[in-house]
Amino acid sequence: MFNGINDDKLREECGVIGIYKSDTESVAQHVYFGLYSLQHRGQESAGIATNNGTQTHYHKGMGLVPEVFNDETLGKLKGHIGIGHVRYSTTGESYVENAQPLSVRYKGGSISLAHNGNLVNTKAIRSQLEDDGVVFQTTIDSEVIVNLIARYSNDGIEYAIKRTMDQIKGAYALVVMTEDSVFGVRDPLGLRPLCLGSIEGGYVLASESCALETMGATLIRDIEPGEIIRISKEGTFSIYYTKESKKNVCIFEYIYFARPDSVMENISIYESRKNAGRILAKEHPVDADMVIAVPDSSIPAAIGYAEESGIPFGEGLMKNRYVGRTFIQPTQSMRELAVRLKLTPLKQNVNGKRLIMIDDSIVRGTTSKQIVESLKAAGAKEVHVRIVSPPVAYSCYFGIDTPDRTQLLGANKTIEEIRNFIGADSLAYISLEGLVESTGLNNEQFCLACFNGNYPIEVSNI
Template identity: 50%
Template sequence: MLAEIKGLNEECGVFGVWGHPDASQITYYGLHSLQHRGQEGTGIVVSDGKKLTGKKGEGLVTEIFTAEAIEELHGRSAIGHVRYSTAGGGGYENVQPLLFRSQTESLALCHNGNITNATALKTQLEGQGSIFQSSSDTEVLAHLIKRGGFSSLKDRVKNALSMIKGAYAFLIMTETELMVALDPNGMRPLSLGKIGEAYVIASETCAFDIVGAKFIRDILPGELLVIDDNGLQSEMFAHASNLAMCTMEYVYFSRPDSNINGINVHTARKNLGKQLALEVPVLGDVVTGVPDSSISVAIGYAEATGIPYEMGLIKNRYVGRTFIKPSQSLREQGVKMKLSPVRGVVEGKRVIMVDDSIVRGTTSKRIVSMLKEAGATEVHVLISSPPIEHPCFYGIDTSTKEELIAANYSVEEIRQIIGADSLTFLSVEGMVKAIGRKSDHGSCGQCLACFTGKYPTEIYPALVDEKVPVI
């Protein structure tokens, strides 16, 4: 699982469809296209209009959903999820969608992101009698919805959403409707499409291409979308404020064939490479990118400098997943298993190695070592983002400064640790310029917290007293 090796892991991807006769099959293909966003667990819940039926498990989409499993999921509507565990950890009980049943109606929900005030909300809910079946922060929303006190589900959902903080893209499904919600800062990508008369929701637009859906528009920050057999209704549950799409979606997480708020990810990454060329003119013989997210950046750098781009590193796509916890020694071995240098390309050459980020430094150190063992005379490392010096509380598994090498060492010290002949990070200003995203209020419209320490929302660390709205 290369995501483990790289050091950054994003929580999950979500997919939903309403009004399609092959809903479970469509969702299967949609989740398969989002598999890069999470490989620990996956699930699908379908609605036939009268009941919800679900299946989930720990593993890849192709492992959990055999042809027989898909055949058993009958319905015209479905939501699905691929997960990498951050908040709440792993385990079968945390695999989504979470499915809840009651005498009045059933409810399934899945979530991409992280609720920053989940701990305090959970404590308060437990004090009022709630019993949680998982350690996932996602379950908090289900309890808030159930205890909402309003007659209509839509009003209960809106009330619940007003209480939670952080980054979230929610899909909420009952037997008769599908609700879609994006946090007021728009920190996670979420888009709406159509297959014929059926509506489709996905974390990334690449899923639309796979299932043959037409992109309609992005879900708006603070928007609640309600889809049922009568069509689609939209309203705002919160005012959009301080728009802050996660920058790492452009830099690393999203597939290059996805578009995020009108910006193609491949194009953005090529522009990052061209900006690196402006900021970091390095003498070298070949440019190579660390597969897969950095290849577009390396191509952009090569085009801008005239230094030839070569496939100096090959990704082995047929290595099985490991269920062993990724300790440092296992990360090092994993890199060797999944990445191989091409000796014929790098031997006797000054190699410019482009990567998207350095988190813990383990991967970079091993790759530099492999390139030199393969005969590279010099290895110059260029990073298409600034140093990650601050933890993320929005769904990426870097929650402490202790695990971030840039928070504890200078750039020169990191260079020495990874064994590179030079090391340069892209500037914050250059990164923002290259991506080219703008908000309606003139700001860059991106979350830069992991680089700058300036968080777009109030943060509620577990050890700090939280102020929680009265339920």
């Protein structure tokens, strides 16, 4: 539900980790630190599953990574193979039953799976499986995937994964663990990210390269769209279950989701955000005294805008990092209090100044409105809002939680109407061409559906 301090943000997907390390009795600590680095991708639940070659151990719960795990729980997770997951729910309710990884036993052993993304044909497959007598324990689409893999496993796990990928449609990055291997799988269009790294004694899979750094691993490459990679004592082995003619990487990884110190598709997230700020300054200059950012994801863009415009960058908003991203209050007055708790104007910096406020996106606009009001109440003479993405005008069905299109400001109001609603002295968005240019890639390599409605997968039956 979109009704908290993140009303102006698209909600993250999830984060996954996979590791095979032949020189240790337990990889749980490595997975823990990797998940800690991916905490920005999901704060509702966390889980780790490990395997020692004969037995699967797992622990998961609601909350942040350090709330779910401690020395005792990590000490019980024995095994040289492990996978982990941090979750923000895009399908299924936020209950512990829906926390991942999911672990199931089948005739040939056990399978554990962690999934980032969203399927668009879950209902049809789930209904077919239920007609065949399958009983589901959760409400998430990830359970459909693990059931299909188990069903086809008589001819080997690789075949089972490949056949499962032939049936499911949507966005996904998967890590799958068995008694002797960990697999990484990326959807045919590369909508959801997954990368491979090397670590002493083995290899690591992660949603973002920042997790590899924390785990002491070195980035090798991104997993390719349509690729299945197997990591075992023999090393790595890769096959493709399909090869599409182009990628459709989610552009919001570069705008907001990914941590600035990550690298995706050989592009630095930090540098692409700085580039976007520079381009935004060229496209929409304005005379002002100071450039400020809505922390944290907009800071690199604000620095880029300041460098290009020659207007100094300064701190205008202080962020309370102890207020969680999923902090939700039921009434409008309490939501407004939540915004004030999280973002407070730095009065001595903004008083009497004409400000350029850089933010990454506007979804509903209510939080932007409150921030502008708070800056003016703190003495700002003018607040000019510049957004480092085009107007969000279409809902996402591929693992990002967005409101219905009727609630998207970019779909229902003109830019001038949005400016008036949030109370800014001026408002401008980066062009779609400018945003893509900031990454160094081209339009054909991104999913831009949230801006232009051109979905890479059919969504009419959702």
